[in-house]
Structure formats: structure tokens, C-alpha cells
Amino acid sequence: MAKSVRRARRRAAEAERPLLARILDTPHLAHVVPRLQPELLHRVIQRCGLEDCGELVALTTPAQLASLFDLDLWKSERPGLEEQFDPERFGVWLDVLIESGGAFAAAKIAEADVNFVIGALGQHIRVFDPAALSVPDEVGGEEEAIGRVADGGLLSEVGGYLIVPRRTGSWDAIIEVLLALDADFPEYFHRVMQGCRGMSNDGREIDGLDDLLEEPEQIMFDLAFDREQRREKQGYVTPEQARAFLQMARRTGMEQDSPLPGDTVALAYFRAMEPPDVVDAERTERRSRLLTSGQPPLTREESAAAVGAVVDMLLDAGVLPHRPRALLEGASGHDTARLAHIQHCLQSVCERDFDTYSKRSQELAFLANVIVAACSIQGRPFESREASDAVLAVCNLALENWPPHWMPAKGREDTLMEHDLVRVFQVGWRILYRDVGLHAAERLVDVLSHLPPRDDEVQIGLDELRVSMTKCWKEGAPWRAQENLEVLAILDTPAWAVLLGLTNECPVIHAAMDGSRRTGTRSVGASDFEFISENRQIESIHAFLSALPEIFRR
Numbered sequence: 001m002a003k004s005v006r007r008a009r010r011r012a013a014e015a016e017r018p019l020l021a022r023i024l025d026t027p028h029l030a031h032v033v034p035r036l037q038p039e040l041l042h043r044v045i046q047r048c049g050l051e052d053c054g055e056l057v058a059l060t061t062p063a064q065l066a067s068l069f070d071l072d073l074w075k076s077e078r079p080g081l082e083e084q085f086d087p088e089r090f091g092v093w094l095d096v097l098i099e100s101g102g103a104f105a106a107a108k109i110a111e112a113d114v115n116f117v118i119g120a121l122g123q124h125i126r127v128f129d130p131a132a133l134s135v136p137d138e139v140g141g142e143e144e145a146i147g148r149v150a151d152g153g154l155l156s157e158v159g160g161y162l163i164v165p166r167r168t169g170s171w172d173a174i175i176e177v178l179l180a181l182d183a184d185f186p187e188y189f190h191r192v193m194q195g196c197r198g199m200s201n202d203g204r205e206i207d208g209l210d211d212l213l214e215e216p217e218q219i220m221f222d223l224a225f226d227r228e229q230r231r232e233k234q235g236y237v238t239p240e241q242a243r244a245f246l247q248m249a250r251r252t253g254m255e256q257d258s259p260l261p262g263d264t265v266a267l268a269y270f271r272a273m274e275p276p277d278v279v280d281a282e283r284t285e286r287r288s289r290l291l292t293s294g295q296p297p298l299t300r301e302e303s304a305a306a307v308g309a310v311v312d313m314l315l316d317a318g319v320l321p322h323r324p325r326a327l328l329e330g331a332s333g334h335d336t337a338r339l340a341h342i343q344h345c346l347q348s349v350c351e352r353d354f355d356t357y358s359k360r361s362q363e364l365a366f367l368a369n370v371i372v373a374a375c376s377i378q379g380r381p382f383e384s385r386e387a388s389d390a391v392l393a394v395c396n397l398a399l400e401n402w403p404p405h406w407m408p409a410k411g412r413e414d415t416l417m418e419h420d421l422v423r424v425f426q427v428g429w430r431i432l433y434r435d436v437g438l439h440a441a442e443r444l445v446d447v448l449s450h451l452p453p454r455d456d457e458v459q460i461g462l463d464e465l466r467v468s469m470t471k472c473w474k475e476g477a478p479w480r481a482q483e484n485l486e487v488l489a490i491l492d493t494p495a496w497a498v499l500l501g502l503t504n505e506c507p508v509i510h511a512a513m514d515g516s517r518r519t520g521t522r523s524v525g526a527s528d529f530e531f532i533s534e535n536r537q538i539e540s541i542h543a544f545l546s547a548l549p550e551i552f553r554r
Helices: 002-012 014-024 029-035 038-048 054-058 062-072 087-098 102-110 114-121 142-149 171-184 186-199 215-233 239-249 264-272 278-291 300-316 333-338 340-352 354-374 384-400 412-418 421-449 456-474 478-491 493-502 535-546 548-553
Strands: 125-128 156-158 161-165 508-510 529-531
Touching (some): 014 054, 029 300, 038 062, 054 087, 062 087, 087 102, 087 171, 102 171, 114 186, 125 186, 156 171, 161 171, 171 186, 239 354, 340 354, 340 384, 340 412, 354 384, 354 412, 354 421, 384 421, 384 529, 412 421, 421 456, 421 478, 421 493, 421 535, 421 548, 456 478, 478 548, 493 508, 493 535, 493 548
Antiparallel strands (some): 125 161, 156 161, 508 529
């Protein structure tokens, strides 16, 4: 069954095979893969499908594989919610590893942190000592006792442990890996089995004297905490931190004589950032030499060319985004004009002090990570490029409205020499929140209060929207009422699409805004939107909101 599923997945991903084939045909691939960033490898996996990327996964280092697990195995229902471990996805990883053979898969797993493997496997299997399930014959016999814990009759004995499935999807791969671990890595195998056995125990007796997590929950909590610590050192922001940062940014004050000290979340982020680990780099070099043993070592130029060929290939295929626009290259004429203030200030910093410019680039990465972790766009997560564009737009809006009493003596172009991008973003986020998100919600509540009555079903929906939006507007979170906005599509579909964008946690302008004020046939493209970076856009938004009564009465 597992093999047929894998074959079906391969057929479904056949459209992406040409890219993967080009990657696999790259000269010195065994030398290149260990030098690629895990984030880049993850993009390839997302694009081509994990099931087809077994040959690439086989070449990864232990550090790369651990980072790929961090990136790929934790999901949230929507941005801003806590990410949870995805056991089904871990089963897919095992299926992919086992395609290279049980011994190979066991060797890969044995390089991983044993506590991670215990927690991940413990979501799939229960482990018992066979003697623990033995019962006197008069009670029903040992076979009946074992049958009570088995799922669909599946069970196996490996290395003196009885293995029973919690999930059956990757059962064959798990048993094959465990057999190979027992044969080749017995000490590691027994540690894993003992840990899984602890996760299989019955819960504590309920006595009301404590409120402790059960062992499986505690293990997964510890794994999530360890992952969070690792990712903080790599520059990621947790959803909780991102939400706290954005909430504080909405309250940014601009009346004081000078900006307040830096945000605590941002300060903690930059403290946690650690420099590249030279030891890890040396380990990667040694591993690469082993992988390419029997071949002449590559020169520095050959190594750079090999890695560059793969990166160029991924750039051409759109898997790897081009340089962020904050780095002042590749922006279109329209975007350059729309982001004139931030582009000019960044250019000035780059020409005068490259160290400061490097700090501003790090700040851009932090802010983009915040947007990715805490916000959604049109009901989906932000892509990395979109998050970077959103940050630049917010910062440009801030610079256009920069408080005069904070203005540097030499003028606006010195703003990023004296103030970091985090502070600039906070100012723009406050303006966006107050003048777009809250204003749109307030205006919509007022319009709904004065609309003429509709038929009963529509009127009920409008009343529910008015009550919900009023509550969320007063609480300062109009995006929480978006699920009730759908009734507006009955009145005017383009206006509904525009209001969805304006009341989003990161407000945007939908392309339907201009068309919503015109009569006649109009089409609405779901992905047509732009980020708000200029006062003129806010003026257009206010004009649209003023026209809502007329739009909804048509």
C-alpha cells in the first residue's frame, strides 16, 4: 500500500520533474548539497515534493536534516497560532528515507537527537515488554490481551519489544527502520525503545493533588521548546513573540521628544542571533570529502561554481527569490517610485556606512519574520518575498509621515543613520492600523447602521456583521470579524473583496477598489492587491469608504 501511494505521489508531481532532474544532473552534487542552506533545500522539497527528493535528502548533513525537520514537521492551522508537530508528515519522511534501504535510513535516524526520535516515533507506535501483556489463561490468554492493544491486528516484535501501531500509515517503514537500528545501532535503538515505552504507559492516577503533563505531552512540549530555542538563534520569531511585537507597535507613541528605547522582542531577537559556527563548517567540509572520496578534491573556484550553478538554476525556476528589494536591486520602476523614501534612505546608508547598512538588512529580516509568523494575507500565510515587500511598504509610509521633531538635522535621508528600521516600522504600522484598519471598520459599522432594510436572510447577516464588527472594532482587532463579511458579497462583490483587504491584520488595497465605484461588469482577481506605502493610497481608501453608502444601495 505504501509503495503504491508513493508511486501515485510521484505521478502527481511529474510536472516538476524537469527541475529536479536538472538538479540531480548537477556536477559534483554530493559536494554541493551539504553546502546549501536548509531553507533553500526546504524550498526545493516544497516545490518538487518530498517523495521525489530522496536523492537530495540522502546527501544532507545531520545538521541540515535536523533543520529540515524543524522547518517541515511543525504546522499551525493559520499564521499566529502555535505550531504543532505533524506526525503524518514524519511518516512521509520515513517512507522517503527507507527508499534508500533500511540500513541507510537507520544511519540517518541515528544521527538525529534521540529525544526527537522518541517523540516522533511515539506518535506512531506504542512499545511494550511482551511479559507486561501476559495474563493468566483463565482471564482469556495472552493473545487476547495483546489483541486489545493492537490496531487492526498489526503488531511486531523487534529486539525484545512488542511494537503496536497508533497510526498505520507508515507502519512498514517504521518496522524496517527499527530492525536496522537494532542490528546496526543497538545502544541507540534501546534508548529509543525505552523512551517510546515510557510514552506508552497508562496515565497517572487522578488524585487532584497535581496538574502535571502526562509523559507524551511533556516530551512533545520539550521538543517544541527546544525547537523554539534553536530557531531563535537562527533568527526566527515565534508566533507569540510576533503577535506581541505587532500589538505593541500599534500603540507606538509619536508625541515624545525622541523615540522610546527599542522593543523588547526585537532586542531579544538580536541578542539571540549567533555567528556562523566555524566548527560546523569544518564538519561539512570533512563530510563532503568523504562523500566524494575517490575523486580529486575540488578547488575553491570549482566549489563556488558548482554551488552557484544550483543557486542560479533555482533562481531561474522561481524556487529561490531574487535579492530583496531592500538591497536596492531589481525593483521595477513603479515599485521604485512607490517606495521612494525607503529606497533613498537605504541607498544613503549603503553609500556612507556599510556596517550600519548590514544592521538595517538584519532588521528587515527580523520584521519580515514577524509578518510571516503572525499575519496572513487573503487567508493564507505570507510568502517570504511578500513579507519583505510588506515591511518596505510600511517603512516607506512611516518615513513619509515621520514626526518633524524626530527628523535628523540633515534631513530625511539621514533617518536610517539615526533610527533603526524596527522603530521606523513601528511608526508605519501604527499609521496603517489607525488610518486604514480601524478607520475602515468604524466606517463600515456606520454604513451598516444606516442601510435600508433588506430581505430577512440578508438582513440577518448584515445585523450579525454589524454587531461583530462593532465589538471587534472597539477591541481594536477588526480582522476578527472577517468571517462575517461574506454577506457583503451579496450587495457588491468587489466592495466585499476590498473590505476584506482593508480590515486585515496587515491591511492591503485590493485591485477591485477602483472598479467598485464604477457600474457595469467587473471582474475580481483574488490575488490582485498592493501593499500600502503612501499617503495618496490612504486618501484613495478614505474616498472609497466615503462612497460605501452609494455602492451598497445600487
